Amino acid sequence: MAGWRLESPRVLVVDLDGSKGSAVRAATGSMVAYEGDVSFKNAGMGGGGGLRAALKQRVTGESLNLMEVTGRGTVHFAVGAGYVLVLDLAGDVLKAESEGLLALSDSLRTDVTFTGLQGASSGQGLFTTTVTGHGQVALISLGGPPIALRVSPATPLVVDPDSYIGSVGRLQQSFVTDVSWRNLIGESSGEAFSLRFEGDGVVYIQPEER
Amino acid sequence: MSTQPLDPQTLPDHDNLPDNAYAYCVRLTGPLFMQTGRMIAYYPSGGGTIRFEPLTATSMSSMVASHFSSPLYSRDWVVANGQGHVILGDRGYDINSYDLDDGNLTVRAANLLAFDAGLELKESIIPGFLTLLGTGKFLASSSGPVIFVEPPVRVDPEALVGWADCPAPAQHFDAGWMGHFLGAARGAVLGTRSGEERQYDFTGAGTVLLQSSERMLEDPHVVRRLEGEVRSLGVNQLTHLQGVVNAQLQQHRQ
The missing domain is CATH 1.20.5 (Single alpha-helices involved in coiled-coils or other helix-helix interfaces)
Structure with missing residues (x-):
């Protein structure tokens, strides 16, 4: 889809042509510059995901503060000098941490899903924001460029929940709470579990631990 | 602009990830000592698993005792063992691998991420630094790329990552500042600090490793x-x- 490009690895540029299809929803406060006739409006409760999504976000802490960006012009988005990862969704389901979402096409739907049962102190990865539909979505990777890791039935993957930013595909996610993992995590963070992915898909992580 | 996914076939065996100075992949072939909290992902291979054991409860206790001679830091390190790829990251710091060939190198403890069992770790006489001895590979991080300089040189303590083959540094104080200090009433608060009066003085033959930024980590x-x-x-x-x-x-x- 035209209109989305990276001006540098850390700045997302979106061209809006005034049509409904070019409109985006972006993280509140992520606009760093724009030109043209563009309006920024709070997407309201649930980041435009509707009342049900808003309620779930309130309960789960998987809050999503988005603004609707519409009009005709060019808008630059950036957050915390993080690297931007742009993904094309063609009916796939993206699971992502809400704080890592930078922008998404207005045509995409967002919701909150529950991904696990076992105790987690930070909540990272316990509830996740799902993005579905056809369009583009931009995620933020802190500490360096995002890392894409393929998961196949022969190659399961384990990741640090504090480095996890999102995943696409048919993946089963489980929590690993073994003792050895607990020792691997720094004293400062109280994490006691890791995320294990099996199935078929791609997992995205960042080089920095949140 | 989308990133090509990596998998165990395309991951490097012992190198930074492609176009990513901030993440490093190691293929485990033997025990690897790692600082806790630096592993961001791993692929166990062949249906097996990778075990990360604390130094206090490892199945290789005699190997650990002979290679890790630092009670102070033992709580922050684990031994990884098994088959597969381990990916490390360190708060957005540049990560580099170094080869030591029957040598000795001293590195800031917070910047040392991992080392293999060919090396022995000891505490340096300078607080907050660790010394590696032997032949093997280790990983260290730096805020910005590492700069290599040769003694004689005086460096800012905060920019120092480590040093190899040369004697441990002495502390040097700027002569003008020393004059002021000696001239002032004992114990008086000095209002003339530039922030650069304390330096490390390296002499002899060897290499000094510096980082390009003075951003400091809080060292517990x-x-x-x-x-x-x-x-x-x-x-x-x-x-x-x-x-x-x-x-x-x-x-x-x-």
Whole structure:
């Protein structure tokens, strides 16, 4: 889809042509510059995901503060000098941490899903924001460029929940709470579990631990 | 602009990830000592698993005892063992691999991420630094790319990552600042600090590793080391120390 490009690895540029299809929803406060006739409006409760999504976000802490960006012009988005990862969704389901979402096409739907049962102190990865539909979505990777890791039935993957930013595909996610993992995590963070992915898909992580 | 996914076939065996100075992949072939909290992902291979054992509860205790000679840091390290790829990251710091060939290298403890069992780790005489001896590979991080310089050189303590083959540094104080210090009334607060009066002075033959930024990490071991030394103090010294700590706290509150 035209209109989305990276001006540098850390700045997302979106061209809006005034049509409904070019409109985006972006993280509140992520606009760093724009030109043209563009309006920024709070997407309201649930980041435009509707009342049900808003309620779930309130309960789960998987809050999503988005603004609707519409009009005709060019808008630059950036957050915390993080690297931007742009993904094309063609009916796939993206699971992502809400704080890592930078922008998404207005045509995409967002919701909150529950991904696990076992105790987690930070909540990272316990509830996740799902993005579905056809369009583009931009995620933020802190500490360096995002890392894409393929998961196949022969190659399961384990990741640090504090480095996890999102995943696409048919993946089963489980929590690993073994003792050895607990020792691997720094004293400062109280994490006691890791995320294990099996199935078929791609997992995205960042080089920095949140 | 989308990233090509990596998998165990395309991951490097011992290198930075493609176009990513901030993440490093190691293919495990033997035990690997790792600092906790630096592993961001791993692929166990062949249906097996990778075990990360604390140094205090490892199945390889005699190997660990002979290679890790630092009680102070033992709580922050684990031994990884098994088959597969391990990916490390360190708060957005540049990560580099170094080869040591029957050598010795001293590195800031917070910047050392991992080392293999060909190397032995000991505590340096300089607080907050660790010394590696032997032949093998290790991973260290730096804020920005590492700069290599040769002695004689004086460096800012905060920019120092480590040094190899040369004698441990001496502390050097700027001559002008020293003159002022000696001339001033004893104990008076000096208003002339430039922030650069304390330096490390390297002499002899070897290599000094510097980072391009002075961003410092909070090192929990500094406190732990001080705690250890407090136990050997007498009542008078403790009372004096209490006064110093109180005065410092007062300053922070203002």
